[in-house]
Amino acid sequence: MSDADTLSKLSRINDKYQMFNDFCRDGELGDAKFLFSVKDNLTSAEYETCAGSRILEGYRPVFDATCIAKLKAEGGKLIGKANMDEFGFGTFSTNSGFGIPRNPFDLSRSCGGSSGGSACAAAVIDDHISLGVSTGGSICCPASFCGTYGIVPSYGRVSRYGLIDYGNSLDKIGILAMDPKQMTKYLPVIAGKDKEDPTSCVQPELKITHKKMKSVAVPREAVEGIAKDVLDAFNKALEDLRSMGIDVEYVDMPELKYAMPAYYILATSEASTNLARYVGMRYGQQEGDLTLGFDDYFTSFRTQYFGDEAKRRILLGTYTRMEGFRDRYYAKALQVRMVVIDAYKKVFADHDAVLTPTMPFVSPKFDDISRMTPVESYKADFLTVPPNLAGTPHLNCPCGYNADGMPIGMQFVTDHWNEDQLLTMAEEWDKQFEIRKAEVSL
Amino acid sequence: MDKEIVARVAKASHIRLTEEELDRYCKDLGDILDYFAILDEAPNHDGNGINPVEIADVLRDDVPEEKFDSEELLRDMKTYENYIRGPKLV
């Protein structure tokens, strides 16, 4: 296919699924070895970068995020900036300031979030990899809803230089792809120490030794409150794993129930400080009345351009770190993170991984999403939040499809820095699982 | 959830809320914080949890370097004689 054909097809795909904000509309792909896209909270010099927020509309960063620069150096061509929930605030990519990406298996359903555009791109573009960012489940959730693989490496594995922050102690850049071998190939490319991001500088080297898993632990707490279609597919997957020679054992992890509140407190506390910089000066929206006093000027931009969920999380995060409430919420959440990490370490002493379904239900329809309360939608993340809080690497593997043909995923979690066994698991699983590719009729 | 507190939080966050929004966020925050109450039962921990893995002693040498062209940095900003424009100070 000529470059023009490829790009015109891309444009038509985007018309249908709306997975990109800004993308490569014309020009040449040159001798690109591979094409990739990234979530729109990764800064790129050649495309507008908005992180799903209207307050950043028009922002053209002066530098590429480290992960983008590394993929380019490897011969990759960045073709699109994937749509997302504003600053990563959401589970369904419905909180974007720029339209909503559509599920490749059913256009009336969500791609998941917040890396919804990335999962969609990985699902509908041939041989594609897309970088996503996970703070509390934003890679595994959309991977599960769109039927792709998705890996979230350990906290600190991939440099966050060039990542527009949501929660700095939680954000992790990872990869979504239909072919797990692509993840094994490109994770080592984007991983590694980067002097521009101190949190990337303590990691041990990422070595791919293809070490297979021998035993996985399923927390009893994780199979409660799961939709029947998801649970059926999950139970079938457990059988398949056993037949692959993997020992599956149920365990108790009562500490997991504390992960959700701790996660939301840390994430929103950090987010509310990160978002304080968006005030109508320096970048993004800047057309305002400078003769206003600065408090009014800043307030007018923030009131006008932040979406509903962004405001909710800013309010929540400002509250939980405010003097008088800080000890009960923020300080306690820091401690609870350590409690959850300890709980994982205890399981990893006897098992290679913790295994759960990824999401408690298949991708919901947009109508149903609009009726959810904030707490209901936060609760949807109860399985993806714990490893994200703990900074432990995790993986979504497609493991089945329900009667409507909607994909179902399972989530493996391994110990810090052990991406090797996750990548190997994905490849082993892929050898015996018949993955379905969404039909892309244009 | 105390409406006055939510109003104060909104003011500190530099977000203006209509009366309707104040009521709505008040209820949302109340629901969310009720849901967080379980945290009070969680055990304490004496570890340092700034980051999920220990990030320690990453430092940079004191070597000045101009990595970016300042004209390019200011390219899309509102400026006046190389100053960046901002709103009124008092």
Added chain:
Amino acid sequence: MKIGLEIHVQLPTKSKMFCSCPTTDAPAPNTHVCPTCLGMPGSRPVLNREVLVCGIKLAKMLGCTIADEIWFSRKTYFYPDMSKSVQITQYDHPIGTGGVVYLNGKPIRITRIHLEEDPGKTKRTGDMHALVDYNRSGIPLAEIVTEPDLSTPAEARAFLAQLIQDIKHTLDLENGERSIRCDCNISVGKERCEIKNVTGLKNVETALTYEMVRQIKVLKAGGKIERATMNFDESRGVTYGARKKEFEADYGYIDEPDLGIFHIKALADSITIKEAPAKMITRMADQYGIDQKMAKQLVSTSTDLAQFFETVSKQYGTENAIKWVAGPVTAHWKALESRNGGTDEVLAVIGKFASGEINDTECGIEIKCAMTGESAENAQESSAGLETLINEYLDANPKVIEDYGKGNVKAANSVIGYVKKNTGSQYSSSEVVETAKKLIESRL
């Protein structure tokens, strides 16, 4: 009356605190900037090692306990000069706590010293909107917080002057090209007011005095002092109520997750600092039984001079050190410094005196020659000339001798004007006073 100070000192690093931008004077506004100090989305801070080194040195200078492990915090507030609307500072784990500094023998307790980044600078246009220069954004600062142990505006000024000397000495600052800014807390009654961002010694004293008088007036009129934040108008020398600042509660401090933690014990143990001038004064007065004033004169002329005093004392006795180093050597010290001269020759001259090889007058002249580089003949001549002039003055003004005899040592200073009028700047003030004292004493 209680006065406490929060002193912000710019640290002398070559690059900024969290990015590599240079800290030198910039050619134009916003030219020493990068995504990090402009707070652009996706940028990140990386800590400059030298900031920790400077912080540890100052913490040691203040006699603070240095933490084994520190980290940084985010203080959130909205202002056009703060590019991230977040200042990276230290909240609950500062680099140093609980120190003490002596001001003329009086202990001034130091609450804490912490490290933080400077915001940018703002100025106003004609229509009052802001113009911001972020060149200063990210310059490293140490904030030193004292207990309210200072009793008067003048004492606060003296404390600050001493502190600045000590800081310059400890951090090897040439001419203090780094700015020092002060927040001043003062309470005459129960409630305190804070005067924000005062620059310069004189301004600190003026602002505090104005605020002291204001509070006294309020109290005398039966009013109540409201806790408030004030600004200081330098041109008018008055304080005025500032726009209500955020409450402390609204800063919403959280830990800074982008930097991690720092184990600084080993670094702190490896750093030794030069003795701070203020400490040296107290120690020398104690050790040599000289009065505080003499010790202060020696140290504030130059710590090298004070060290020379110690050398002479060790080799030829404290008596000779007082006689010669606190006398003519101090008088000619500036001359020696301007010639970049050493003290070896001077030491040898004092040695000759101590062994009885030369007498009083000869020693004085030889010291002068060694220090100013004048020939012995010239020195003798000019010294004789100076003595003649002073004798003339004393003959005409016997009251000076009388006053001096009554213990008014400063009476000798009146000679300076007369000598300067007749000879211009041929003799240094200290040399004139030194010689005058000698001649007056010989007449008493």
